[in-house]
Amino acid sequence: MKILITGGAGFIGSAVVRHILQNTDDLVLNVDKLTYAGNLESLASVADNQRYQFSKTDICDREALDQLFSQFQPDAVMHLAAESHVDRSISGPADFIETNIIGTYQLLEAARKYWNELDDQAQQAFRFHHISTDEVYGDLEGTDDLFTETTSYAPSSPYSASKASSDHLVRAWHRTYGLPVVLTNCSNNYGPYHFPEKLIPLIILNALQGKSLPVYGNGQQIRDWLYVEDHARALYKVVTEATVGETYNIGGHNEQKNIDVVKSICSLLEELAPNKPQGLAHYEDLINYVVDRPGHDLRYAIDANKIKQDLGWVPEESFETGLRKTVQWYLNNQQWVSHIQSGEYQNWLNQQYRLNPTD
């Protein structure tokens, strides 16, 4: 297969690109604008692969997309490019509207034009796989329910509202124009190459540097964590095996309170990085409860039974094994980390945590 992947230089996209090139014979065209979150160093292990190509392109640029479709002639699109950080969407929603909504619209239109010109057989085989989030379903506060594929949409943040909007566009392009789409909505991912603005890598790196560990509100919020390589396997199964028009929820069966996640990281670091910054007795001493996120969703949790039953996918990593691998990866990959910690990232930290400085 020839697969056009958008956002392949990001956290999950790079795991998908690595997974496909290392485990299949498929060809990959990675289309990525390289925003602050895009990093080609995450693809160093596959950069020389003959089956891999990269194009630095904004998905809002329709002309460039048309050219890429006509040159590469993909059998499938996996659409991961997005602005993905909730806190950034609160302080500056414009980029989220632009990339997540307008960008998805431009990509759908480019895909539709290309798909319309294919012969019948190629049209039937073509897939547009839209990768989305469980955050479109909103908050599970005050209930033991899980999100299923039929849960109503109720997004809380500018990020989740923009992703919900893109999901609606993708379904409309299927219903109205017949574009053969599949969708997935996944829980919180963690693992190697995760940009350190998100909770798990932020806590690991702050702790190693002796900086305080910012826990929003009371730390009782719950997320369902999935190891990123399990997600990449699930996505490849969906794009190659799922029936057109289907949606699959993907989750790790790993509900954790934020404060417990932070404490688990601290205890792993006690074991794996016992030489602490000077004067620090325990990593947990760095925990600092800070101002809560506006509109903060209390709980997300996924019912991932449909993908298990239809496609036989289950996660391989437990939270314990996945978190240990992740902490070890950050300890072993200080060079990737130091390159990521650029001026732009420092600016974000200074702005986001200015009321509660982390150092």
Ligand code: NAD
């Ligand atoms: P990320 O922020 O790490 O990476 C996003 C990538 O998209 C970057 O490489 C960036 O350069 C690229 N990009 C951004 N704007 C672009 C544009 N206009 N044109 C082309 N490329 C652009 O995100 P991620 O965590 O890897 O998430 C990937 C996808 O998965 C997103 O659609 C996100 O909504 C979804 N998702 C993420 C999670 C999670 O826990 N991270 C969970 C469920 C779903």
Ligand code: TYD
């Ligand atoms: P995050 O990694 O930003 O993912 P999302 O908001 O998409 O779930 O945050 C995960 C949880 O951790 C969320 O409840 C917010 C919380 N959080 C903190 O407590 N402190 C932090 O510094 C960050 C970045 C997040």
